[in-house]
Amino acid sequence: MPSAPRNTSPAAPGFWRSPLRGPWLTSVLGVVLLAGLTLLFVTGLLSYAAYNPNLSPVNDKTPDKGLLGFYLFDWPTDPHWLYRLNQGLHVTVGITLIPVLLAKLWSVIPKLFALPPARSVGHALERLSLLLLVGGALFEFVTGVLNVQLEYLFPGSFYPLHFYGAWVFFGALVAHVVLRLPTAVRVLREQGFRARLRDPAPERDEEGGLVSPRPAEPTVSRRGALGMVGAGSALLFVTTAGQSFDGPLRRTALFAPHGGADPGSGPNGFQINKTAAKVGVGPVDMGKAWRLVVEGPGGSVRLSRDDLMRLPSHSAALPIACVEGWSTSDQWWRGVRLRDLAAMVGYDEDTAPGVFVESLQRRGAFRKAALRDNQVRDPRSLLALQVNGEELSPDHGYPARIIVPAAPGVLNTKWVSLLTFGGLR
Numbered sequence: 471m472p473s474a475p476r477n478t479s480p481a482a483p484g485f486w487r488s489p490l491r492g493p494w495l496t497s498v499l500g501v502v503l504l505a506g507l508t509l510l511f512v513t514g515l516l517s518y519a520a521y522n523p524n525l526s527p528v529n530d531k532t533p534d535k536g537l538l539g540f541y542l543f544d545w546p547t548d549p550h551w552l553y554r555l556n557q558g559l560h561v562t563v564g565i566t567l568i569p570v571l572l573a574k575l576w577s578v579i580p581k582l583f584a585l586p587p588a589r590s591v592g593h594a595l596e597r598l599s600l601l602l603l604v605g606g607a608l609f610e611f612v613t614g615v616l617n618v619q620l621e622y623l624f625p626g627s628f629y630p631l632h633f634y635g636a637w638v639f640f641g642a643l644v645a646h647v648v649l650r651l652p653t654a655v656r657v658l659r660e661q662g663f664r665a666r667l668r669d670p671a672p673e674r675d676e677e678g679g680l681v682s683p684r685p686a687e688p689t690v691s692r693r694g695a696l697g698m699v700g701a702g703s704a705l706l707f708v709t710t711a712g713q714s715f716d717g718p719l720r721r722t723a724l725f726a727p728h729g730g731a732d733p734g735s736g737p738n739g740f741q742i743n744k745t746a747a748k749v750g751v752g753p754v755d756m757g758k759a760w761r762l763v764v765e766g767p768g769g770s771v772r773l774s775r776d777d778l779m780r781l782p783s784h785s786a787a788l789p790i791a792c793v794e795g796w797s798t799s800d801q802w803w804r805g806v807r808l809r810d811l812a813a814m815v816g817y818d819e820d821t822a823p824g825v826f827v828e829s830l831q832r833r834g835a836f837r838k839a840a841l842r843d844n845q846v847r848d849p850r851s852l853l854a855l856q857v858n859g860e861e862l863s864p865d866h867g868y869p870a871r872i873i874v875p876a877a878p879g880v881l882n883t884k885w886v887s888l889l890t891f892g893g894l895r
């Protein structure tokens with residue numbers, strides 16, 4: 471008989487001594503995660519669809535997505551807060567789930583170390599799926615948090631990393647749920663939630679191998695342990711959720727990005743992602759010599775800012791909502807409708823095609839974006855010149871910026887210099 475690993479090895483069941491570990495705790499945390507992670511996966515896929523990744527080559531950061539893009543659809547422009555809600559949920563719920571995820575990993579740690587690595591082919595497959603599950607979860611949370619905290623640490627590669635990672639992770643999650651959910655449901659039925667919560671005794675050892683064979687004295691009750699996880703999540707929630715609002719609430723968002731600069735107060739006093747200075751857009755670029763070029767099959771038009779100011783102007787109340795999860799409330803934008811600009815180069819406003827937008831910004835990410843036809847045709851989609859009754863500030867994209875209902879912030883290009891209607895694949 472092979473000798474069992476001694477208690478000093480993490481592979482030995484006796485090494486792990488917390489009396490709290492057991493199927494009940496793992497099941498409670500698992501059920502919470504199942505709901506939360508499913509929401510993250512769905513809002514994540516929706517967020518990706520909102521980028522118009524089918525409008526290659528500009529927006530598409532994952533040209534190899536192939537079958538994984540099967541679900542892509544034309545992101546709507548209604549309701550105008552759709553992306554704000556979707557992305558606020560994705561990031562705020564994601565950050566809130568971190569303590570639950572860590573607690574769940576803690577609860578199953580003896581199994582992660584168990585030896586031999588595989589007792590049978592089935593067991594080997596199960597452990598491989600666990601590797602993808604744990605690795606995938608950590609990978610998605612780490613890349614997500616880094617992207618939010620460090621302003622696109624890997625601008626181009628974040629999308630493929632997070633997108634492909636999500637599919638690997640979710641595949642493993644589905645396998646895990648099929649294998650484990652029946653047990654979790656049974657455990658919770660048999661032991662009850664409240665009854666076990668109040669009971670200080672270790673659980674009965676099941677075939678699962680989670681319960682310590684030599685449990686130590688409890689240092690914290692079950693209620694206390696779950697309370698700590700809940701308090702951790704609550705703390706992260708109240709210090710993140712404010713990112714979806716303006717004013718005093720925003721200042722409670724300690725873990726949300728605060729943008730390139732203090733936006734100050736007044737009409738332009740809302741969150742700034744990248745300041746003009748940061749991306750090298752200077753006063754000369756934004757000065758009198760600036761021209762907007764509009765191109766289409768009907769020819770090419772050059773417009774000064776005064777020309778644009780003389781065109782029929784319209785306003786729309788729309789938020790900026792970033793992939794990082796933060797958003798502003800509705801701001802009053804005023805400017806020229808995109809469909810009116812399309813009409814200047816040969817399109818009927820109801821049949822206007824998508825547009826390729828380029829900024830005068832010469833370096834850095836997000837200088838270019840593609841908008842779909844339904845976005846161009848929406849009467850609220852503007853080339854904005856003013857916001858909240860004042861000229862756009864340099865940091866909000868003077869002389870002109872795009873604003874589109876329900877679109878991710880990254881499609882609202884600032885310091886626009888060229889609009890090419892049609893010709894997008």
Ligand SMILES: Nc1nc2c(c(=O)[nH]1)N[C@H]1C(S)=C(S)[C@@H](COP(=O)(O)O)O[C@H]1N2
Pocket residue numbers: 740741742743744749790791792793829831834835836837865866867878879880881882883884885
């Ligand atoms: N030219 C240009 N436009 C841009 C960006 C940029 O870096 N350069 N950032 C985009 C992103 S990611 C967001 S969220 C919004 C933020 O707009 P704001 O800074 O006016 O709040 O602008 C978008 N437009």
Ligand SMILES: [Mo]
Pocket residue numbers: 743791792793794879880
């Ligand atoms: Mo953004």
